[in-house]
Amino acid sequence: xxxxxxxMFFIGAxxxxxxxxxxxxxxxxxxxxxxxxxxxxxxx
Amino acid sequence: MEQARxxxxxxVGFLLAAIGSAIGLGNIWRYPYVAYENGGGAFLIPxxxxxxxxxxxxxxxEYALGHSTRGSGPKAYRSIRERWExxxxxxxxxxxxxxxxxxxxxxxxxxxxxxxxGTQWGEDTDAFFFESYLGVGEEFWSLxxxxxxxxxxxxxxxxxxYFVLLRGVRRGIxxxxxxxxxxLVIMLIAIVIRGVTLPGAAEGLNVxxxxxxxxxxxxxxxxxxxxxxxxxxxxxxxxxxxYSSYLPRRTDLSNNGFIAALSNCSFEFLAALGxxxxxxxxxxQQNVAVDEVATSGIGLAFIAFPSIINQFPALNSLFGVLxxxxxxxxxxxxxxxxxEAIISGVRDKFGLSRTGAxxxxxxxxxLVSLIYTTGGGIGFLDIVDHFINNYGLVLSGLVQVLLVxxxxxxxxxxxxxxxxxxxxxxxxxxxxxxxxxTPLILGAATAYNIYEELSAAxxxxxxxxxxxxxxxxxxGAVIIGFVLSMPRWRGTETTG
Numbered sequence: 287x288x289x290x291x292x293x294m295f296f297i298g299a300x301x302x303x304x305x306x307x308x309x310x311x312x313x314x315x316x317x318x319x320x321x322x323x324x325x326x327x328x329x330x
Numbered sequence: 331m332e333q334a335r336x337x338x339x340x341x342v343g344f345l346l347a348a349i350g351s352a353i354g355l356g357n358i359w360r361y362p363y364v365a366y367e368n369g370g371g372a373f374l375i376p377x378x379x380x381x382x383x384x385x386x387x388x389x390x391x392e393y394a395l396g397h398s399t400r401g402s403g404p405k406a407y408r409s410i411r412e413r414w415e416x417x418x419x420x421x422x423x424x425x426x427x428x429x430x431x432x433x434x435x436x437x438x439x440x441x442x443x444x445x446x447x448g449t450q451w452g453e454d455t456d457a458f459f460f461e462s463y464l465g466v467g468e469e470f471w472s473l474x475x476x477x478x479x480x481x482x483x484x485x486x487x488x489x490x491x492y493f494v495l496l497r498g499v500r501r502g503i504x505x506x507x508x509x510x511x512x513x514l515v516i517m518l519i520a521i522v523i524r525g526v527t528l529p530g531a532a533e534g535l536n537v538x539x540x541x542x543x544x545x546x547x548x549x550x551x552x553x554x555x556x557x558x559x560x561x562x563x564x565x566x567x568x569x570x571x572x573y574s575s576y577l578p579r580r581t582d583l584s585n586n587g588f589i590a591a592l593s594n595c596s597f598e599f600l601a602a603l604g605x606x607x608x609x610x611x612x613x614x615q616q617n618v619a620v621d622e623v624a625t626s627g628i629g630l631a632f633i634a635f636p637s638i639i640n641q642f643p644a645l646n647s648l649f650g651v652l653x654x655x656x657x658x659x660x661x662x663x664x665x666x667x668x669x670e671a672i673i674s675g676v677r678d679k680f681g682l683s684r685t686g687a688x689x690x691x692x693x694x695x696x697l698v699s700l701i702y703t704t705g706g707g708i709g710f711l712d713i714v715d716h717f718i719n720n721y722g723l724v725l726s727g728l729v730q731v732l733l734v735x736x737x738x739x740x741x742x743x744x745x746x747x748x749x750x751x752x753x754x755x756x757x758x759x760x761x762x763x764x765x766x767x768t769p770l771i772l773g774a775a776t777a778y779n780i781y782e783e784l785s786a787a788x789x790x791x792x793x794x795x796x797x798x799x800x801x802x803x804x805x806g807a808v809i810i811g812f813v814l815s816m817p818r819w820r821g822t823e824t825t826g
Contacts, residue, residue, distance in 0.1 A: 287532050291539035294371025298539075298599050301378055306592040309754075313585050316753035 336499040343504035350663030352594035362602035363626030369545030376555035385559035387763040390587035394744040396574035402674035403568030420811030421568040424722035434702040437484030439657040446650025455636040465705040474705025525607035534610020537620040566727035572674035584752040681821035717800035728772040735765040
């Protein structure tokens with residue numbers, strides 16, 4: 287693959303997958319902080 | 331006495347159902363081609379901007395509408411302004427139309443999962459699909475009767491969807507999503523790994539990812555980016571309004587929006603790598619440029635991919651089953667969500683039991699879907715799909731943001747609601763996106779669609795078909811929206 291293609295690959299993967307991991311970690315940390323419950327028992 | 335509203339069992343369950351709704355056939359067969367056609371790697375720039383200024387804001391808006399009113403589309407809009415209930419029914423009418431042909435495409439994918447075993451489609455994949463499988467005739471209006479080979483898989487898919495919906499939110503939709511979504515991701519990763527290790531994969535990935543920054547000066551590229559984000563996130567179907575109405579009172583709406591949107595987009599970015607790696611392989615095998623084999627939609631899935639699978643060096647059947655199985659799984663969770671949005675609306679308004687509403691909605695949608703199982707069905711499907719997306723979804727999405735942002739001026743109240751229950755704070759960018767950027771882009775997209783329509787008739791279809799099936803169905807959805815808003819509200823009242 288060309289260098290510019292690699293650069294765009296890392297921008298896409300970093301932006302999307304990196305962003306997703308960031309928000310999942312944020313959600314895990316904030317749910318623990320707020321009420322001690324994990325992801326499994328926040329619902330009904 | 332007011333019946334307690336159904337509720338998701340867990341946050342993960344809701345997220346997987348919401349992601350399952352967003353991830354559909356378009357993630358696999360639409361995004362890769364749209365990205366390739368609109369600047370390759372450079373497309374990521376308008377795509378990210380569209381995601382931040384339209385996709386995620388509208389998604390969070392729909393979560394807030396459903397969660398704050400604890401109701402489906404019609405109930406949510408009715409709670410904002412009573413006379414705007416019709417907008418909810420319009421969106422559900424659009425969803426109904428889409429569900430009827432979406433289920434038939436799922437039936438095709440199920441058939442091809444079976445045909446992949448031993449590559450039963452033979453060498454001429456075009457003739458196999460149109461003539462042997464679909465039984466397409468010469469004349470547009472000659473339906474040619476129901477094709478049993480299409481009807482049987484469609485019936486199987488309807489039975490599976492009906493079973494899941496009948497079991498309800500927690501034991502049906504949530505359970506199905508918990509099982510299917512992880513399996514789907516594993517299948518896609520297997521497809522991508524196989525794809526990128528094929529000879530010629532780098533050629534395909536180069537075409538997909540090499541940026542053409544001059545494309546960013548073209549307005550249509552930006553409209554394509556906003557359109558892709560709009561279609562891929564299941565926006566304006568009123569699905570997310572219904573799904574978020576099943577959330578508990580305390581829930582992180584905004585972060586759920588970020589996670590669902592980014593999961594969906596991560597999935598389609600990964601799918602694009604797999605699709606273009608495999609197209610690169612095909613181009614090398616045929617000794618042509620990737621541009622000559624790049625395609626999308628039905629042509630990609632049911633004509634190009636069988637050809638590619640035929641030429642695989644090994645394990646052809648396994649790859650075929652993985653690819654078509656992933657289409658079935660991706661589409662299944664989306665189909666469930668489209669139908670659940672309608673079921674939720676019918677239950678809210680008419681006070682029906684789940685069984686009654688599922689029977690009514692699935693029964694009616696099944697009967698309509700039979701028309702697409704005929705020999706002439708694919709022509710009908712193509713026209714209806716084009717018009718209902720461009721003039722149903724996009725237009726109702728535009729009306730939705732105009733209503734909330736300008737007519738009812740509900741954004742400050744909804745923002746307060748989001749920030750009261752969420753951990754991730756929603757700031758001015760959300761309001762600005764929804765009040766200014768989204769209406770502007772959706773308005774431009776609608777104007778562009780109309781311009782295109784008037785410049786050249788869609789496809790090679792007779793004008794009578796475009797007017798009756800295309801224009802008729804798109805207009806019919808609006809009329810049905812008004813008609814269904816007229817009867818007296820018999821279910822649980824609005825809370826807004």
